[in-house]
Amino acid sequence: MLIKHFESHEAFYRFLKDKVGVFFKEAHERSSEGVFHVIYLEDASLNPQVIHECARQKGVSLFYNEGRYALCGNEARIKDFCSCIVKTHRDLSFKILESLQAYRRRSFKLQYNYKILPLGIKTAIMGVLNITPDSFSDGGEFLEPKRAVERAVEMAEEGADIVDIGGESTRPGSERINAQEELRRILPVLREVRKELPNVWISIDTYKSETARVCLEEGADMINDISGGTFDEKMYEVLSLYNCPYIMTHIKGTPQTWKNMPIVYEDVVEEIVRWFEERLKELREAGYKGDVILDPGIGFGKLPEHNVEILKRIEEFKIFGKPLAVGVSRKSFIGLTLEGLLKRKTSPKERLYGSLGALAYAVAKGVHIARVHDVRQTREFLALLDTVRTYGEF
Secondary structure, X not given: OOOOOOOOHHHHHHHHHHHHOOOHHHHHHXXXXXXXXXXXXXXXXXXXXXXHHHHHHHOOEEEEEXXXXXXXXXXXXXXXXXXXXXXXXXXXXXXXXXXXXXXXXXXXXXXXXXXXXXXXXXXXXXXXXXXOOOOOOOOOOOOOHHHHXXXXXXXXXXXXXXXXXXXOOOOOOOOOOXXXXXXXXXXXXXXXXHHHOOOOEEEEEOOOHHHHHHHHXXXXXXXXXXXXXXXXXXXXXXXXXXXXXXXXXXXXXXXOOOOOOOOOOOOHHHHHHHHHHHHHHHHHHOOOOOOEEEEOOOOOOOOHHHHHHHHHOHHHHHHHOOOEEEOOOOXXXXXXXXXXXXXXXXXXXXXXXXXXXXXXXXXXXXXXXXXXXXXXXXXXXXXXXXHHHHOOOO
16 A cells, blocks of 8 residues: 655646556546645635635545635645636636646746746756855855855856856945945946856846946846845836846845844744735736736744745645745855754855755745855755656656
8 A cells, every 4th residue: 555645736647647557648638636735815805615615526625714724625626616616706716727727737938138047947056156255154255246256156067057147245234335346346246247247047136226227238137136126116227127037035124124023923934925816917017018926035024943944844835836936055044054953153154055955945845046155065965856856847
């Protein structure tokens, strides 16, 4: 006897066809019966009697309390449930079906500046290049443009798919700089890296619309915005002009306030999901038609326990049907975890193994882009992880 659990239609389809011997057409048609979901929603306007009756008719387990619902069942039965409620709750029916379709999506393709970056089979590596005097891990190492360009080339040779160039530190308590100073640091490096690495994706780590605009004109391919557009109201306007890929990162508070502000979440993942919903709606309304990558913002206004919970529940962000990125490399919650469990303090550069451990779970659960400092080690680590993760899947 075996007890099996399937996370995708494709895996259950192959099991039915290859192991059980079910004819391929039937296996394909019934592949959604082996994938189980729990759908949680809050909506006081729904008719509980209709929801209860449709759940009973279609074999979906239902839990209800004062406008809060949890629907449990395999995907096939949840789809039948949606067909039952469509006459009385059309919007909810469509939203559930659209969310299920988005959640199932596993592979993506970024296209910009005549470059293509497939996401899904191989985890893409974004190498960090901080041109700052005060970044938490490598501040001051690459302030000289020549050294920064050499590091960019080195990361590309080590396996980086994306080089992420940043000119301003966002560690807790760091000071803000204006766009002119940020561009003074970034542009010499960007121009040389673009010449040296014409086929490598270049991301600009900025929350300033002016920096984003100038860098896109100079050949950058992507904007990585730690504020998700909340620090500069003109960011979405610039993005809508260029329609480049955009990493939308969740943040609570600012680097200047993190040390003193109370960091409280009732449900950290649910709050981030709702924040993404609002930001994505605003971005669409601004006319943006590019590819959005979602980053839950590990460490950006979160306590260590929030960061761990985000990683544990990273799958829940798949509801948007968009690529996911994560940046755990060398962060303080890893040092605090190691200190608490192993009674050993670590500097940022001593957190490689902890960083890989945190990254492993996120990638196994669906993250597509890993933002890292240690490119060579991460590339080797992910080669094995991706092989196991995708074995027989694509």
